[in-house]
Amino acid sequence: MMERREILLSAENVSKNFAFPRSLTQRLTGKPAVAVHALNGVSFDLHRGETLGIVGESGCGKSTLARCLVRLHDCDEGRIMFEGRDVAALKGTERRQFNARVQMIFQDPYSSLNPRMRVRQILAEALGVHKMKPKAQIPARIAELLDLVRLPADAADKYPHEFSGGQRQRIGIARALAVEPEVLVADELVSALDVSVQAQVVNLLLQLQEQLHLTVVFVAHDLRLVRHISHRVAVMYLGKIVELGQTEALFTAPRHPYTKVLLDAAPELDPARRSKTVAVKGELPSPVNLPTGCLFNTRCPHAFNRCFTDRPVLTARDPDHLAACHLTDFGLPFQNELTA
Amino acid sequence: MTPALEVSHLTTQFTSGSGKVTAVDDVSFAVMPGQVLGLVGESGSGKSVTLRSLLRLLPRTAQIEGRVIWQGQDLIGMSEKQLRSVRGGDISMIFQEPMTALNPVLPVWLQIDENLRTHTSLSASERVARARELMDLVGISDAPRRLLQYPHQFSGGMRQRVMIAIALASNPKLLLADEPTTALDVTIQDQILKLILSLRDKLAMSVVLVTHDLGVVATTCDHMAVMYAGRIVETGAVSSVFAQPSHAYTRGLLGSVPRAGTQRSQLLSIEGTPPSLSAIPKGCSFHPRCEFATDICRRSTPAMLPQSATHAAACFHSDRVIAAGSPVGAQ
Numbered sequence: 023m024m025e026r027r028e029i030l031l032s033a034e035n036v037s038k039n040f041a042f043p044r045s046l047t048q049r050l051t052g053k054p055a056v057a058v059h060a061l062n063g064v065s066f067d068l069h070r071g072e073t074l075g076i077v078g079e080s081g082c083g084k085s086t087l088a089r090c091l092v093r094l095h096d097c098d099e100g101r102i103m104f105e106g107r108d109v110a111a112l113k114g115t116e117r118r119q120f121n122a123r124v125q126m127i128f129q130d131p132y133s134s135l136n137p138r139m140r141v142r143q144i145l146a147e148a149l150g151v152h153k154m155k156p157k158a159q160i161p162a163r164i165a166e167l168l169d170l171v172r173l174p175a176d177a178a179d180k181y182p183h184e185f186s187g188g189q190r191q192r193i194g195i196a197r198a199l200a201v202e203p204e205v206l207v208a209d210e211l212v213s214a215l216d217v218s219v220q221a222q223v224v225n226l227l228l229q230l231q232e233q234l235h236l237t238v239v240f241v242a243h244d245l246r247l248v249r250h251i252s253h254r255v256a257v258m259y260l261g262k263i264v265e266l267g268q269t270e271a272l273f274t275a276p277r278h279p280y281t282k283v284l285l286d287a288a289p290e291l292d293p294a295r296r297s298k299t300v301a302v303k304g305e306l307p308s309p310v311n312l313p314t315g316c317l318f319n320t321r322c323p324h325a326f327n328r329c330f331t332d333r334p335v336l337t338a339r340d341p342d343h344l345a346a347c348h349l350t351d352f353g354l355p356f357q358n359e360l361t362a
Numbered sequence: 363m364t365p366a367l368e369v370s371h372l373t374t375q376f377t378s379g380s381g382k383v384t385a386v387d388d389v390s391f392a393v394m395p396g397q398v399l400g401l402v403g404e405s406g407s408g409k410s411v412t413l414r415s416l417l418r419l420l421p422r423t424a425q426i427e428g429r430v431i432w433q434g435q436d437l438i439g440m441s442e443k444q445l446r447s448v449r450g451g452d453i454s455m456i457f458q459e460p461m462t463a464l465n466p467v468l469p470v471w472l473q474i475d476e477n478l479r480t481h482t483s484l485s486a487s488e489r490v491a492r493a494r495e496l497m498d499l500v501g502i503s504d505a506p507r508r509l510l511q512y513p514h515q516f517s518g519g520m521r522q523r524v525m526i527a528i529a530l531a532s533n534p535k536l537l538l539a540d541e542p543t544t545a546l547d548v549t550i551q552d553q554i555l556k557l558i559l560s561l562r563d564k565l566a567m568s569v570v571l572v573t574h575d576l577g578v579v580a581t582t583c584d585h586m587a588v589m590y591a592g593r594i595v596e597t598g599a600v601s602s603v604f605a606q607p608s609h610a611y612t613r614g615l616l617g618s619v620p621r622a623g624t625q626r627s628q629l630l631s632i633e634g635t636p637p638s639l640s641a642i643p644k645g646c647s648f649h650p651r652c653e654f655a656t657d658i659c660r661r662s663t664p665a666m667l668p669q670s671a672t673h674a675a676a677c678f679h680s681d682r683v684i685a686a687g688s689p690v691g692a693q
C-alpha cells in the first residue's frame with residue numbers, strides 16, 4: 023500500500039481543554055470553573071500520500087484534533103510537527119505557507135460558504151488570500167477547479183444556495199484545492215449528505231487523491247465510510263487514540279475492546295447476520311470527570327484490577343498496529359476472545 | 363393472517379402560495395401483527411409525512427386521502443375525537459429528536475402519568491408503580507430518582523428511552539418510530555434498536571421504523587418499503603430485497619453504501635440528486651438518474667408488480683435490474 027513512509031505531519035502528545043460554561047448559581051456560589059478534557063495526549067504520524075481515518079463517537083475529540091492539526095486551535099500541551107518543525111513556531115511567510123499546504127474542509131458547506139458571494143468570488147478569494155496566481159490566470163484556474171470537482175463551468179456565476187448539498191460540498195472541496203494543498207483535513211465531509219450523494223463525493227475524493235497525490239485525514243463517525251476510504255485508521259475514545267492500525271487489520275482483528283464493541287454495534291448490511299445481544303452497555307462518561315485508570319473501564323467487558331488504577335498507553339505488539347489496553351500485555355489469548 | 367395495519371392509496375398534498383405539492387403519492391402497504399416494517403428512503407422522499415399522515419399529525423395545509431385501516435376502522439375518515447383515543451393509545455409514535463417531543467418543563471413522571479391517565483383506568487398508586495415498571499422496561503435504572511428529573515437532565519440516548527417509555531405507557535399494539543436513532547451514536551443506536559426488538563417480542567407489538575440507513579433495515583426489520591419522491595418503489599421481505607433488488611433505485615441505493623472487501627474502489631453511485639416536489643419528473647420519477655431508463659420510463663408511470671409472494675417493485679425493466687445483480691449479494 024504505502025511504499026515509502028515519509029512522515030509529513032505528526033501530533034506529539036497533544037492535549038486540549040475547554041472551559042466548561044458555569045451557570046449563574048455556580049458562579050454566585052463560587053464553584054470553580056471546570057475543564058472539558060477534549061484531547062488527552064494524542065500522538066500519531068501522518069504519512070505522505072495516505073488516508074488516515076479518525077473514528078469515534080460524538081464528543082470523543084475528533085473535530086478538536088482536526089482543528090489542532092490545521093492550527094485553528096492551539097494545543098494546551100504537546101505539539102503538531104509539520105516536516106519536522108513545530109507549527110506553533112511558524113511565523114510570517116512560513117505560517118502562510120503552512121496554512122496553504124494544509125487545508126481543512128468542513129462538515130457543513132453551507133455555513134462555511136459566504137451566501138452573498140458567487141462561486142467565482144469564493145474561489146478567487148481563496149486564490150487571492152494565498153497570492154497563488156497572477157490576476158490574469160485566475161479565471162482559468164477557477165474553470166480548472168470546477169472541472170476538477172465535476173461542476174459545470176456556469177456554476178461560477180451562481181450563489182451557494184442555488185446548489186444541492188452534494189454540489190455545495192464540491193464547492194467546499196474546490197475552495198480547499200484552490201491553493202494546491204498537500205494535506206486535506208476533512209471533518210465529517212459527507213455526513214450531512216444523502217447516501218446516493220455521499221457515494222458521489224467519496225468517489226470524487228478518491229479520484230482527486232490519486233490525481234493530485236493528496237494526503238488526507240478523514241474524520242467521520244461512519245465506520246463503513248472510514249473503512250472504505252482509509253489506508254490506516256485511528257479509533258478515539260474520550261480524547262485519546264485507543265487503537266491505530268492498517269484498516270483491514272483493525273477491522274478484522276481489532277486489538278482494543280472499544281474498537282471491538284464499536285464494530286459490533288455498527289449495523290451490517292447483511293440481513294443474515296443479526297444478533298440479539300447488545301454490543302456494549304452504558305454510555306460515555308463525562309469528559310469533565312475522566313475515569314481514573316483506563317478511560318474505557320466503565321463500559322469494558324474485560325476490565326480487571328489494573329484497569330482502574332493505571333492508564334494504558336498506546337503500545338505496539340506489531341509496529342503497524344497499536345493499542346492502548348492492559349490486555350495487550352498478556353498477548354494472544356485475549357485476542358481470540360476479542361475477535362470471536 | 364390479517365394485517366394489523368393496512369394502508370391503501372394514501373396520498374398527502376400540501377397547499378402553499380405557489381400551488382399544490384404531493385409529498386406522499388398513492389402509497390399502499392400492510393404491517394402484519396408483530397412485524398417490523400422498515401420505511402427507507404433519502405431525505406425528502408416522504409417517509410415522515412407518510413408516518414404522520416397515518417395519525418393525521420400534520421398542519422392544516424395538508425390534505426390526506428386514501429384508507430388507513432386499523433382494527434376494521436378507517437383512521438382517515440374518523441372524527442378527531444375518536445382519533446385522539448387511538449393516538450398515544452393503541453398506536454404510539456416516537457420521533458427523531460426527543461427534545462422537541464418531550465415537555466421541557468415537566469418532570470418525566472408527569473409525562474408518563476399523563477399518558478397513563480388518558481389511556482388506562484389505573485389508580486394513582488398503580489400509575490406510580492407502572493411508571494417505574496416502564497422505566498425498568500426501557501433500561502433506565504434508579505427509576506424512583508430518575509422519574510423526578512426533567513428531560514434536559516438526561517443524555518440523548520436516555521431521552522430516547524424516556525420517549526419509548528411514554529409511548530409504551532398505553533400498551534400500544536403499533537409503534538410508529540420516525541428515525542429514533544439517527545441522532546445517536548452507534549453504540550446507543552444498537553441499544554435502542556435491540557430494546558425495540560425485545561419489546562416487540564415481549565409485547566407482541568407491530569413496528570413501523572423509518573430510517574435512511576440500510577444497515578438498520580438489514581439488522582432490525584422483517585419487511586421493507588423503499589420510497590422515492592413520495593412513492594413506494596419496491597417492497598418485500600428484507601432478505602429478498604437485499605438479495606434481488608428489482609427497482610433500479612433500490613439497487614443504486616444498496617450500491618452506494620460502502621461494504622467490506624471493496625476498499626478504495628469507486629462506489630456504485632447514483633448520478634444527480636433526488637427531485638424537488640415542485641418538479642417531479644413525469645413517467646417514472648427516477649428516470650433522469652436511471653442507467654436502465656428507456657423511452658417508456660419517460661412516458662408512463664410503472665405500476666407495482668409482484669416479483670414473488672412477498673416482493674414487489676414498480677419498474678418497467680426489473681428483469682434487467684435483476685440481471686445486473688445485487689451489489690450486496692455474494693459477500
Ligand SMILES: Nc1ncnc2c1ncn2[C@@H]1O[C@H](COP(=O)(O)OP(=O)(O)OP(=O)(O)O)[C@@H](O)[C@H]1O
Nearest residue numbers: 040058060079080081082083084085086087243309
Ligand atoms: N469550543 C468549545 N468549547 C467548549 N467545549 C468544547 C468546544 N469544542 C469542543 N468542546 C467539547 O470537547 C469535546 C470534544 O468535542 P469534539 O467536537 O472534538 O468531538 P467530536 O468527536 O468531533 O464529536 P462529533 O462526532 O459530535 O462531531 C466535547 O465534549 C465537546 O463538548
Ligand SMILES: Nc1ncnc2c1ncn2[C@@H]1O[C@H](COP(=O)(O)OP(=O)(O)OP(=O)(O)O)[C@@H](O)[C@H]1O
Nearest residue numbers: 376385404405406407408409410411412421574639
Ligand atoms: N408541512 C409541510 N408543508 C409543505 N411541505 C412539506 C411539509 N412537510 C413536509 N413537506 C415536504 O414533503 C416532502 C417529504 O417530507 P418528509 O419530511 O416526509 O421527508 P423524509 O423522507 O422524512 O425526509 P428526511 O429523511 O429528511 O426526514 C419534503 O419535500 C418536504 O419538504
Ligand code: SF4
Nearest residue numbers: 316319322329347348
Ligand atoms: S485496559 Fe482494561 S478497561 Fe481498558 S480496554 Fe483494556 S481491558 Fe478494558
Ligand code: SF4
Nearest residue numbers: 646649652659677678
Ligand atoms: S421504470 Fe425505468 S426509469 Fe424507472 S427505475 Fe425502472 S428502468 Fe429506471
Ligand SMILES: [Mg+2]
Nearest residue numbers: 084085086210
Ligand atoms: Mg466533530
Ligand SMILES: [Mg+2]
Nearest residue numbers: 409410411540
Ligand atoms: Mg423525516
